[in-house]
Amino acid sequence: MFLQIEKCGLNCYRIPRQGEMKVEARVYLNEFLYENYLEEESLEQLCDAASLPGVYRYVIGMPDIHSGYGLPIGGVMAMEVPDGLISAGAVGMDINCGVRLLRTNIGVQDLDKKDLEKLLREIAARVPTGIGKTSKHQADLGRHFAEIVESGFPVLLELGYARPEDRRFVEEEGFFPGANLSKVSNKARKRGNQLSTIGGGNHFIELGEVAEIFDRENAALFGLTRGSLSVLIHTGSRGFGHQICVDYSSIMEKSAKRYGLKLPSRGLAAVPIESPEGKDYFAAMSAAINFAFANRQIITHDVREAFGAYFDCRDTELDLGVVYDVAHNIAKFEEVEGRELLIHRKGATRALPPQHRGNPSAYRSSGHPVFIPGSMGTSSYIIVATPKVVETFYSVNHGAGRVMSRREARRQFDVEMLREQLGPIVFYGDRERNILDEAPQAYKDIDAVVDTLAEIGIIKKVARLSPLAVVKGGKGGRRGRR
């Protein structure tokens, strides 16, 4: 396909309807990102999504866009309800992959490299990292698995994995009510033993410093003080959600034919929202969503215990409260300008503006915070959305975005380079050679990506986190440390 692309405002481009497209596509990029990182393939994927029946207004590419399976990462596709489609591939493999931030009252000036190393070891001793790792709490969690994924928070509270106030600071209060484990394959259920693990790829637990405050009022509201230690947790639904995506992609591909749907690509296999297969996927996806919220919650508990052990005190004395928890691979029914839509976000984060009812009451005046992690070794940002965010259906980018495939990164980079890039940042996890695909050079410049939406007033920066120490797993192999 030869694509026409035209500028439609500051940091915004549009691809007019052409071929099979039902609506146009638009992508948010500043000049730097447009010149350096724009790939034809990811634009074609936006256009493919724009050709699905029922798609609403336009399909959106975020500044961190890069090609994925079906919808690109950094893609937002809204479907009309009830006549639109639902697509497992447009949510992605890691259902409810997301980011949670914990604050502390610990000043980073009180911690030296040795402290950080020890703290990291306490965390790593409790939270497994790397592909295929299984839970350390399996005896406990296995018994309550159905309840955790179908009923969510109360059982976690009962089991001692949560503080009562935690759930108020999670998107959707950490719970999708329609979850139904009977719509989840046995194969996926077996992989449920990965609950309370980080996984591999871009997942991590990072200790950082609140290094810069841009918005004093909102930073104070979020309990963030300059110079304090923060904990960023990035993980999702592990093998459980992955298997659900694989299972339903295949179901959807077969069923689409029966519904007479012409699919633009296998990765965009989709069925009507109201069809039995569509409803079943939503119920199974909801289980994976609850799984991932529970995953980040139990890891929060493990991190609190690690801090308590290292500082030899009760974890509540160190604060370690949840600032917020956002999902970035998810499909949700949401209202935009009075219209109900099924919004698919794949590598895109929901971001509600100030005064929106979906905000937790504590954040009603500011809008909830959104966390945009950079790559390993670079800064992460805390932002809030402005009322203008309605034009992206309440969505912002989720990270820096890859500039090359994992395979290409492993080919191009070496361990020396990664060590140099990490500099003084303490690392614990797989050997460096197992995480070369996560080298910062494999990602876009986080500042350019965050600035793209900030420059046009869709988001407002609140604070910047600078990494100090990171726990991260890779493709396996022996433990190493640096």
Added chain:
DNA sequence: ATGTAC
């Protein structure tokens, strides 16, 4: 992203 295979 992911026990990189039925």
